[in-house]
Amino acid sequence: MKINSFDIDGVIYMGKYDGLYPNKNDIIITGRSFEEEEETIRMLKRKGINNKVYFNPLPFDKKTRKSSGEHKAKVLSSLIEDGMDIGIHFEDDYIQGCVIEKSVPQINVVLVNHNLVEKENVRHNG
Structure with a gap:
């Protein structure tokens, strides 16, 4: 079965606007740090989204837009290999x-x- 992957910020989360919603079998690969997991899961649950989320393994203050892209590419490659x-x-x-x-x-x-x-790198309140 073909699935899709979704970023969070700017795709699923668009501030005061509703973003795109993944289908139940789709996955989420975010540039958000593992340190932001709690507030991120809380926000997704409020939207009724319970998909598998792959968080950036870098600490919040170490991640960049480029390193977030590298994280997403690595996850995608690994999942395809699997x-x-x-x-x-x-x-x-x-x-x-x-x-x-x-x-x-x-x-x-x-x-x-x-x-x-x-x-750019910003904190979220969930």
Whole structure:
């Protein structure tokens, strides 16, 4: 079964606006740090989203847009190697999208273009 992957900030989470919602078998690969897991899961549950989430292993103050893209590419590559059939990754950050496209060319990266949320490293209140 083909599934898709979704970024959180700028894709699922768009501030005061409702973002895109993954289907029940889709996955979420976020640039958010593992340190942000509690508030992130809380926000997703409020939206009725219970999908598997892959968090960035870097501490909050060490992650960058590029390293977040590298994390997403690594997760996607690993999942594909494990036999997962991933069709599209939904991303809002051009830098991260380019990293993913270069590292995992078999993934279709769909850029969600807007200025509704900050692309730089910001804390979330859940």
